Amino acid sequence: MLAVELYAIISSEKTVLEFLQKNKLLPQNNETNLCHKCHGETKMYMRKKRLATGEIREISTIRCITKGCQTYKSIRSTNGFFTYTDLNARCNSNLSLGQILELIYYWSQDLPIKTVSDLTGRSNATIVDWFNLCRDVCCSLFEKREKMGGQNIVVQIDESLLRGRRKYNRGRLLLGDLRHEQVQDNSADFNSDSDQENQINLANSPTSNRNYGRRLEGPWVFGLCSKIGDNLERRFFVVEKRDRETLIPIIEKEILPGSIIMSDEWRAYSCLKNIGYDHRTVNHSKNFVDPTTEAHTQAIECSWGVLKTKILRKMHGTSAEMLPLHLIEAWYRSINRQDTIFLKFLSDVQKV
Numbered sequence: 001m002l003a004v005e006l007y008a009i010i011s012s013e014k015t016v017l018e019f020l021q022k023n024k025l026l027p028q029n030n031e032t033n034l035c036h037k038c039h040g041e042t043k044m045y046m047r048k049k050r051l052a053t054g055e056i057r058e059i060s061t062i063r064c065i066t067k068g069c070q071t072y073k074s075i076r077s078t079n080g081f082f083t084y085t086d087l088n089a090r091c092n093s094n095l096s097l098g099q100i101l102e103l104i105y106y107w108s109q110d111l112p113i114k115t116v117s118d119l120t121g122r123s124n125a126t127i128v129d130w131f132n133l134c135r136d137v138c139c140s141l142f143e144k145r146e147k148m149g150g151q152n153i154v155v156q157i158d159e160s161l162l163r164g165r166r167k168y169n170r171g172r173l174l175l176g177d178l179r180h181e182q183v184q185d186n187s188a189d190f191n192s193d194s195d196q197e198n199q200i201n202l203a204n205s206p207t208s209n210r211n212y213g214r215r216l217e218g219p220w221v222f223g224l225c226s227k228i229g230d231n232l233e234r235r236f237f238v239v240e241k242r243d244r245e246t247l248i249p250i251i252e253k254e255i256l257p258g259s260i261i262m263s264d265e266w267r268a269y270s271c272l273k274n275i276g277y278d279h280r281t282v283n284h285s286k287n288f289v290d291p292t293t294e295a296h297t298q299a300i301e302c303s304w305g306v307l308k309t310k311i312l313r314k315m316h317g318t319s320a321e322m323l324p325l326h327l328i329e330a331w332y333r334s335i336n337r338q339d340t341i342f343l344k345f346l347s348d349v350q351k352v
Contacts, residue, residue, distance in 0.1 A: 001339075003105070010099075010102060013096065013097065025349060027044075040065065044063075047061050051094065060074075061075060081352070103127060103131070110310075135325045140352045141352070147253075147256045149256045153259055154226065156261075157223065158263065219238050221307075222238075233331070234331060236331065244267075260280065262282070262295045264297060265284075269281070282295045
């Protein structure tokens with residue numbers, strides 16, 4: 001959907017209501033809703049409400065037509081996504097349905113928070129809250145995901161360290177607290193299938209005069225990708241280690257037996273053939289694509305670039321608590337086309 005089409009829809013409360021009813025996000029006018037107090041018949045109508053700012057806004061409400069009751073409630077209370085409740089559990093959102101749709105649209109287009117704030121006039125806190133609500137929908141769908149792969153279907157796997165890099169050789173160093181000799185000694189253990197042998201004790205290491213500050217750290221992220229139609233589905237998981245005991249359970253949970261798994265020659269993957277997978281490897285020190293099996297990991301390597309560009313460069317990093325949500329959001333965007341993700345997201349709201 002184009003932005004011009006969106007603003008034509010949210011130009012009035014009536015057109016917004018018709019759009020949401022058409023997409024089955026709100027009840028139709030002819031649908032019968034019983035009163036939550038007297039269980040009598042209700043009717044939908046428009047009423048005016050004065051906000052704390054002095055603005056008078058038309059809102060859609062459901063009102064009981066029983067004499068002596070006449071209780072009303074907001075029409076958005078029938079959909080939990082559009083219902084914002086305050087500390088007293090009352091529906092008390094200062095945003096209209098059109099303004100909420102506007103924020104959802106900009107989230108679907110993956111715009112930065114600063115840009116959305118400049119376009120809508122909403123505060124950063126409001127935008128962050130609604131963007132997180134959109135990610136909650138993605139998380140609910142992620143919990144219902146099916147396994148990847150299948151017979152003759154290729155799944156590429158890889159792991160990466162999600163941390164930043166120095167710019168112009170200034171600032172904190174990735175291995176800045178170690179001398180050159182120590183880095184060379186520890187690099188010999190790279191082919192081990194356990195990260196414990198690769199960990200470096202920074203506390204007991206001597207410092208160099210050329211370095212300052214702490215070492216740049218970042219979590220390990222395990223990634224899987226597989227082609228589904230025209231889309232490349234990508235799944236990412238934060239892991240403490242990248243050893244066999246950590247990665248193999250994730251692979252068994254996410255990939256169907258009999259699938260073709262392509263990876264590098266990291267020793268943690270050496271047992272995949274023994275548990276029912278067609279495992280093909282590529283030695284990156286010699287080739288990008290194996291000349292015999294044609295195995296490669298170029299798709300998942302490209303996915304790391306997209307993920308790190310957004311989280312590390314555009315967002316300037318995120319907290320450990322929010323990182324899994326952003327990884328799930330990346331999964332949701334990978335299975336939906338950019339030009340249809342807005343309407344697809346609205347249809348997915350019904351499933352949550």
